[in-house]
Amino acid sequence: MQANLRVRRYDPEEAEPSARMQEYHIEVPEHFTVLDALIQVREEEDPSLALRCSCRASICGSCAMRVNGQAHLACKTRLSAVAPEGEPVTIEPMGNQRVVKDLVVDLGVFWNKIRAIEPYLQPAGPEPEEEYIASDESMQNLITPMGCIMCGACVSDCTALEVDENFLGPAALAKAYRFVADPRDGASHERLQTLNEYGGVWDCTRCYMCVEVCPVGVAPMDRIMELRDSVMNEVGVTTPGARHVESFARSVARSGWLDETMLAVDSWGRFNIPKLLSQAPLGLRVLVRGKLPLPWPFHHKRAGAEFVGRIFKRWESKKQ
Amino acid sequence: MADHDVLVVGAGLAGMRAAIAAHRAGANVAMMSKVHPVRSHSNAAQGGINAAMRGAEDSIDSHVYDTVKGSDYLGDQDAIEFMCAEAPQEIINLEHMGVIFNRDEEGRLGTRAFGGASYARTFFVADITGQAILHVMYEQILKAGVRSYEEWFVTDLIVEDGECRGVVAIEMLTGKLHQVTAKAVVLASGGVGRAFEPSTNALICTGDGIALAYRAGATLLDMEMVQYHPTTLAGNGILLSEAARGEGAYLLNSKGERFMDGYAPNMRELASRDVVSRAEATEIEEGRGVDGCVFLDVRHLGAEAIRTKLKYIYEAALDYAGIDMITEPVPIRPGQHYIMGGVKTDPQTRTWDPDGAWKGPRGLFAAGEVACVSVHGGNRLGANSLLETVVFGKVAGEMASAHAKEQPDTPVSGAHLADAEARIQALFGRPDNGERTAKLRLDMGNAMNEHLAVFRNEEGMRSALGTVHGLQERYEELPVVHKGGVYNTDLIFHLELGYMLECAETICEGGLLRKESRGAHYRRDMTERDDTAWLKHTTANVGEDGRPVMGSLPVTVTKWEPQKRVY
Ligand SMILES: Cc1cc2nc3c(=O)[nH]c(=O)nc-3n(C[C@H](O)[C@H](O)[C@H](O)COP(=O)(O)OP(=O)(O)OC[C@H]3O[C@@H](n4cnc5c(N)ncnc54)[C@H](O)[C@@H]3O)c2cc1C
Ligand code: SF4
Ligand code: SF4
Ligand code: FES
Secondary structure (H helix, E strand, C coil): CEEEEEEEECCCCCCCCCCEEEEEEEECCCCCEHHHHHHHHHHHHCCCCCCCCCCCCCCCCCCEEEECCEEEEHHHCEHHHHCCCCCEEEEECCCCCCEEECCEECCHHHHHHHHHCCCCCCECCCCCCCCCCCCHHHHHHHHHHHCCCCCCHHHHHCHHHHHCCCCCCHHHHHHHHHHHCCCCECCHHHHHHHHCCCCCHHHCCCCCHHHHHCCCCCCHHHHHHHHHHHHHHHCCCCCHHHHHHHHHHHHHHHHCCCCHHHHHHHHHCCCCHHHHHHHHHHHHHHHHCCCCCCCCCCCCCCCCHHHHHHHHHHHHHHHC | CCCEEEEEECCCHHHHHHHHHHHHCCCCEEEEECCCHHHCHHHHCCCCEECCCCCCCCCHHHHHHHHHHHCCCCCCHHHHHHHHHHHHHHHHHHHHHCCCCCECCCCCECEECCCCCCCCCEECCCCCHHHHHHHHHHHHHHHHCCEEEECEEEEEEEEECCEEEEEEEEECCCCEEEEEEEEEEEECCCCCHHHCCCECCCCCCCCHHHHHHHHCCCCEECCCCEEEEEEEECCCCCECCCHHHHCCCEEECCCCCCHHHHCCCCCHHHCCHHHHHHHHHHHHHCCCCECCEEEEECHHHCHHHHHHHCHHHHHHHHHHHCCCCCCCCEEEEEEEEEECCEEECCCCCECCCCCCCCCCCECEEECCCCEECCCCCCCCCCCHHHHHHHHHHHHHHHHHHHHHHHCCCCCCCCHHHHHHHHHHHHHHHCCCCCCCHHHHHHHHHHHHHHHCCCCECHHHHHHHHHHHHHHHHHHCCCCCCCCCCCCCHHHHHHHHHHHHHHHHHHHHHHHHHCCCCECCECECCECCCCHHHHCEEEEEEECCCCCEEEEEEECCCCCCCCCCCCC
């Protein structure tokens, strides 16, 4: 089949470096992956094309890049799946990371975030003589986050990181989960306290991108939500993020829908007047356009609210 | 002053284990790797790691015996005894570092069955064992704060006065050359699978360390011993782990027969790899295959077990062959997988012999797939390689630290760096004669795969050697087309091809020298094992004309006298 690739090139050694798109049209076998095609380009057309790859088997995590705008492992992405009719395929380096050359990015930021979560087991006491006794279940639970191949795809496409580079990001938080949930780790409480701070679990916007792009099913967002639960249970409801979750649940349980005004008041704190004032114009605009239910004390129960309330009750009893 | 006490070249399992051991021994240690450590090929190991520490019947001796038998009696028994005895403690060490091994009902470490083993003694993490251990090892490196030169490509070992004192390397992100000095160097740079096409190995497995050591005067051992794995995917050679057979998968021919019954009635699918690979090749040759393949069938294990215990295998078959293993058997064939041979070391991982029985630079240690201690002899058992990397990696780190302590701080000449710089400039200066690195590599890979696979003979091996010599000549004129500094893989692949050609040459020469069939080296023109003449290792040292000088060394036998090998 014909592969029509549009590859973003960037060479820092040019006199005036600037990114540009370059097209390659090559004949490839039906079973080829995006990586196979890029390797063929590099071998036969253009040896200056820079990309990372090694295992060709979605294990080593080298080859994450953007294919048609979304992060993929090039070696796990079949050409026939993204361009069945030979449509042009756009290939770019990962996002949220500095481009070194062509498809090679600087993973320094990625690894700094991993480092920041103290990514190693911190046992509580002295090591036992033999292995730690732990249930198979508890270990199986860690296999999903441990499956992370550190490819950076989730970091590339994380919408929260795009606006705040201080956010720890999906991969590091999934890694943090791996330690918090490890029965052998003795530092879970301290870890959760750190994760409760700015840049931690509450900065995720739950946009789902990391779950969508992760090639090995780590589902970082789900791990982050589990961490939020642990933070609320073990550290307490101390941050705007945690209060937001609580207020959200309280409002829906009571009236069947969301009192967004109270949500803001609860999240930021009743007496955080500057913050609340800063939110007021936004709130008014939304209210005028009819996109906000009337705020307290005019907020009323919607039809069927008691059913919603019952769901909450059942969930609560199930949790215990 | 030397930059480091100990410099470890390679950051796979052997390299990182060495670095951790050296750090714990108090040395100023650094690691260097041409890819980020967690991209190292060790993460491809799916199946597991062996140790005899479970079950009333299993014993260290049984593990040793299985390994000796698996090696077709070519393994050095002192080294094997040491490795198997260290195994249980090393598994515990890994667990303490944080590896999340699968457990049994009591919450203790659980095992699975593996090829060539009398008991289920393979410890595992689903089917991501290598990755799970490699990543934990890197966690420990971060914890220890070990200096790590990442994406640095070693071009030379520095040897002065017969002593290895560091390396010259390209910093890939800038293209700059550097000289990094050390009082002891540990080679942990992995195997040379890419000299074959196809191979289960990653694209980075290009035998750099084997060739670097050979050029620096070290001895290569048993290079002809190349393992073909029984279950690789037809298209691109990707591996479906032995874990599948460990969990009970069948091998079927085109008639749907479990053909291993006829070749290894006792252990069937779980006989050692050379035996199973030859059986498959025979079935295919005799017309009981389909498109050059036989089948791996796991359907009877049930969807649940396939999705959990064999998750990666299941996905790989789906992604790379378009086969759903829950409902269909998957076509597989033997494919190049592992090199048993490598840089000769003693059980203390030294590449030189203090008594002078074989040659090698002092101060150079080697561990992992790059080395040949030799614990695998003519054929490696599944899950013994990861074990080798951690056991001997640890020894290498400790020995290198001890060696470094005894060394005076000798200044190193800057000539090595200047030499390397001149060589690379000369490569950039070569006129473009239209030859391409990829094409030469493919020619080499095809020739090796045709003539040094599961069945060999004199004529074939001669022909492969001829091809390699021809390619070496063309290599002398091969241009580097891209001249940039930053991440110039055109240059890196060029240098790697040079390493691979040297390895390929010694593989062919070793095969031609060994006039018998043993382990993975099966000659159609000499089908019997010959213990009188060939119960010994082949050696290769670089000669003055650059061609290998072949020789031999005795095999160490402690208490397991050679017997006929039946599975
Ligand atoms: C698909 C597959 C599955 C396997 N499954 C198993 C299994 O289940 N059980 C088992 O026991 N074994 C298994 N093996 C074998 C085992 O994985 C390897 O033999 C072992 O991991 C090798 O480890 P290593 O540390 O020696 O080298 P590697 O992990 O290959 O590391 C080599 C290191 O050297 C570096 N390096 C190389 N050249 C240079 C250079 N020029 N400059 C700088 N750095 C360099 C690399 O960057 C890398 O960091 C498997 C192998 C394959 C291919
Ligand atoms: S869900 Fe959260 S962590 Fe995941 S990509 Fe979106 S913002 Fe980032
Ligand atoms: S969580 Fe998934 S996408 Fe993110 S780095 Fe790990 S493997 Fe890649
Ligand atoms: S090449 Fe290893 S993950 Fe794609």
